[in-house]
Amino acid sequence: MVNVLRRYPIALNIFWVFLVILVPTPLLLALFVSMGSIATDQRLLIAAGIIAYTWWLLAVFLSTRPKWLERAVGLPKMYLLHGCLGVIALVLAFLHEHYMVSMGQWIIVTGKLAWYLTLFGVLFAAFFMSGWIVDHFPTAANVKIRMQKVIKHQFSIWIHRLNIVAILLVWLHVELIGRVNGHLMFMVLFELYTFGVLGYYGWYKLDQKEGKMAGKVVKNRRLNAKTFQLTLEFQDNVPNLLAGDFLFFTFPTLSQETHPFSLTNKPSEKSHVVVLTIREVGDYTKGLSAVTVGSSFYAEGPFGQFSRIIESEPEKDLTLIGMGTGVAPLMSIAKRYHSRRNIHLIWTVKNKEDEFFRSELENLNDNRLKSFIQVGRVTTYELSQLLSEREIKENRFFVVGSSLAVLSVERSLKQIGVSKQNLSDERLTM
Numbered sequence: 522m523v524n525v526l527r528r529y530p531i532a533l534n535i536f537w538v539f540l541v542i543l544v545p546t547p548l549l550l551a552l553f554v555s556m557g558s559i560a561t562d563q564r565l566l567i568a569a570g571i572i573a574y575t576w577w578l579l580a581v582f583l584s585t586r587p588k589w590l591e592r593a594v595g596l597p598k599m600y601l602l603h604g605c606l607g608v609i610a611l612v613l614a615f616l617h618e619h620y621m622v623s624m625g626q627w628i629i630v631t632g633k634l635a636w637y638l639t640l641f642g643v644l645f646a647a648f649f650m651s652g653w654i655v656d657h658f659p660t661a662a663n664v665k666i667r668m669q670k671v672i673k674h675q676f677s678i679w680i681h682r683l684n685i686v687a688i689l690l691v692w693l694h695v696e697l698i699g700r701v702n703g704h705l706m707f708m709v710l711f712e713l714y715t716f717g718v719l720g721y722y723g724w725y726k727l728d729q730k731e732g733k734m735a736g737k738v739v740k741n742r743r744l745n746a747k748t749f750q751l752t753l754e755f756q757d758n759v760p761n762l763l764a765g766d767f768l769f770f771t772f773p774t775l776s777q778e779t780h781p782f783s784l785t786n787k788p789s790e791k792s793h794v795v796v797l798t799i800r801e802v803g804d805y806t807k808g809l810s811a812v813t814v815g816s817s818f819y820a821e822g823p824f825g826q827f828s829r830i831i832e833s834e835p836e837k838d839l840t841l842i843g844m845g846t847g848v849a850p851l852m853s854i855a856k857r858y859h860s861r862r863n864i865h866l867i868w869t870v871k872n873k874e875d876e877f878f879r880s881e882l883e884n885l886n887d888n889r890l891k892s893f894i895q896v897g898r899v900t901t902y903e904l905s906q907l908l909s910e911r912e913i914k915e916n917r918f919f920v921v922g923s924s925l926a927v928l929s930v931e932r933s934l935k936q937i938g939v940s941k942q943n944l945s946d947e948r949l950t951m
């Protein structure tokens with residue numbers, strides 16, 4: 522099943538449609554069958570409310586990053602569905618809230634509060650937590666960068682969690698509706714859905730904190746004024762790592778925050794070591810640069826699609842384009858695959874001091890791996906000169922960097938003839 526979803530986009534789309542239709546169906550059936558001929562004129566609005574509620578629950582479930590689904594579709598697609606469910610459910614919730622007739626004061630209050638809270642939550646997340654707005658409007662991106670000096674990512678996460686309060690308000694709203702709470706089968710399912718998902722979410726958060734995959738920092742090495750490299754050794758429950766994977770790390774001596782970082786090294790079955798290359802961009806990464814040897818960490822993951830894509834296309838050579846620290850997972854891939862595939866690695870950096878992997882790359886260069894390093898972004902013209910006709914037509918491209926940089930390079934690649942099907946990316950900003 523996982524392999525089918527990964528290989529065939531059509532199967533994935535059918536799976537999504539099936540999932541979003543399937544999830545609210547038991548609740549709708551239970552209520553409408555039990556209601557008989559009551560409130561037939563309001564069925565569509567009742568259905569809109571129920572569907573919106575179950576989709577929000579599904580979005581909460583997806584936020585727990587279920588491993589089996591991530592391995593099939595990748596985290597970005599899961600987050601995309603999470604976001605789309607939130608937005609479409611908001612439209613349905615609007616219809617329900619706006620046109621449904623209700624008499625009870627508390628029913629109205631809880632419904633309205635939930636609606637305004639989710640409206641705020643969705644708008645906030647669309648701006649601060651997704652690339653939907655900022656990736657397409659440079660002015661919005663600049664505003665976000667300025668606002669992030671005050672509204673940090675971690676604070677955004679807490680704001681986003683207000684959606685759980687909205688869900689509990691909807692739960693209370695339904696509990697108060699006399700013409701609904703008397704339908705036993707519906708109420709049993711409704712409680713199962715609500716507390717099943719919220720219970721699972723709570724368990725996931727606790728489990729994350731306990732840190733099933735834990736270890737110690739064994740080395741902290743500075744690469745330049747802004748970049749450092751951490752070598753970590755897993756001690757308990759060593760993850761099954763693949764080249765280019767990333768994990769969400771927590772360093773409890775620093776804080777309970779969880780941040781994603783990619784593997785720079787070539788993972789090996791015998792070694793429990795991961796090497797991270799980290800750029801200081803904000804408070805957390807600055808603090809992390811001072812983490813001492815012996816400090817503990819725990820991790821969630823691994824996540825990532827790169828190795829799976831490579832393994833599923835044995836005939837394809839690779840073009841890896843990394844911007845800044847975006848080169849980290851590409852180094853891991855280059856080390857892992859350069860004995861088996863032709864690899865062309867293009868790395869762009871802000872200035873000369875950022876070329877910390879130059880000598881390592883030059884040592885790796887052989888007749889299968891060629892690397893090119895440039896200060897400043899590559900233009901469309903430069904890409905057309907750097908890449909051969911065959912590479913453009915046949916290679917698998919992996920592009921990694923900040924969201925805006927990735928989108929810009931991908932636009933250039935498409936302009937010179939790289940097909941969308943051969944493009945995969947990872948964006949280091951969320």
Ligand SMILES: Cc1cc2nc3c(=O)[nH]c(=O)nc-3n(C[C@H](O)[C@H](O)[C@H](O)COP(=O)(O)OP(=O)(O)OC[C@H]3O[C@@H](n4cnc5c(N)ncnc54)[C@H](O)[C@@H]3O)c2cc1C
Binds near residue numbers: 673779782803805950
């Ligand atoms: C899949 C993935 C792999 C990554 N791999 C690397 C890597 O190998 N090396 C590296 O230097 N950086 C990597 N990053 C980026 C790194 O996670 C952020 O730079 C770091 O979390 C910034 O935290 P901060 O508080 O120092 O900076 P802030 O100023 O708070 O944030 C800077 C930017 O990083 C993003 N960010 C902040 N916190 C988080 C978070 N908890 N989760 C997701 N994004 C966040 C935000 O988009 C923000 O705009 C990766 C990001 C992703 C999504």
